[in-house]
Amino acid sequence: MSVLEMQRLLGKVLTNEDLRNAFLRDPHSVCQTYELTPRERESLSLIDANRFKIYAASLQEGRVSLALVAFPLTKLVLSEEGGPLVARYCKENPPLPVSSSPMFNEAMVFYSFLNKLVATGEMKSKYLRDVLEYEKNLFFIGNDVETSRSSSDFARLNREIIDNLTDEVMLDSKPIKGAHAEVVSFDYDVIELAALLAKQEMPDLETKHTYLLFSKVPNEVGIKTSKINKSTMRLILMCDGTRKTEAILSELARDNGTESKDVVARLTSACLPILRQLCKSSVITFRN
């Protein structure tokens, strides 16, 4: 007996459009590639083709709907795109069994799919990249088990060091951003864009480069998003645990074309309060 083989065939045929079409045209030849008993083959060949197609279509729609739970605003923007996106998504991303949250997994696979289409210029909407990236960060940082752990670890570490975090200590240690925090640049004011889309309005915005810091709130369900400027974004990106704050400030000074003491001192007095604040909110921590 080969019930498992029959279930494997059903699963494949239900989720693979080309194979399904072949199966519905000629079930016997598709069945031949599976180790089935004659009765199992006979049973499969008698399945109601019309109902089978309806069910298969609902599976495709179901996959995309599940993914779009994580991307409600992207869904609105996508409604302007049209085209056979659902079928293409399912064709290019066969549903594999995974040991993780089904929704989390589907959402991240769908993100990669759309992101690729955006990168190759296949999508029309000028807002799609921004909205997709915005919602991906909200969803991923808010729901990933590793980011959750990272934010809790940082909060615990920082509680221990924050009272002794003098300017000298900061300068002499290596700041590092956690996996639970991300800085992202956008072409539009994505906060305004998101607010308008949430009201079901398709806005007409001018380009306005915007930088956001996303960070998981430690030990709570929630994400904090803060608008930052380009320099702060650069500063945070340099907090990768490989160099001391002192070295980061020198590098920033070199970026400005000078390493003069004045410039370094100005940068130091501007950056240390920012780093302290980032440490307080557990976006970064300091290592020796």
Added chain:
Amino acid sequence: MNYSQPKVGVGLGFRTPLYQEIMNNKESIDFLEVITDQYIYAIPEKVELLLETGKHFPLIPHGVGMSIGTDMPVDADYLQRTVDFVEKTDGPWFSDHLCFTKAPDVDIAQLTPLWFTEEMVEVVCRNVKQVKEYTDRPFLLENITYYFPIPLSEMTEAEFVTRILEKTDCGMLLDVNNVHINSVNLGFDPYEFLNSIPLERVTQVHIAGGTRMQGVILDTHGSAVSKEVWDILKFVVRNAPVKGILLERDQNYPTFQDLLDELNIARNIFNQYS
């Protein structure tokens, strides 16, 4: 079977968009059913928040991904996570569907019908036995909606369900909307079906509304409960030792008052007919 489970009343499927309204209407909702699969891989903060909500309502875990009918052992990691979650929620029972959702290299991710054969009865019984080795909490099996039967079955769905429930000594989560949808889509008498299954094993009931499309009713949980479903519910409550009635609503949300009105109808039926 142990019939000593408590009566939990009339509840609502817990869905994130409904969270605030649920908390604002605690006195009108007797229990919450929570989708196990949304929590067993979730960040701990999300589980904590749910357990906080659970201080106001009994929580009953309901799974969609165990794939009890796949002809291979239940995924041990999935099962352990499920049982841990059931313990955390302290649910009086937990449930999943009599179906399969995956095969070795494909995740169908939806409730797909089983072939009603002797061999499949054995497969399900073997897997339920595995589940029971992990926990003593009562495990209920739910009947699904299916749009096509797998031909050349050796028995009817009612016989299949009966054989499994009796052999495994499991309770049943009877989805009356699924009975109604199948009766329309597949052309059978829902009451004949109900009279052919062991109603004495029905512990919990689901009610919901479907959507008509392409000549069939789809189980969308996206519309109001139909008159036919209310009628079937009355029959079931009159004839089965139902402990809880659960309204499932997953999309196309109406006002929360509309949901409360449906809970009230269910409560009246529960009080009048049980």
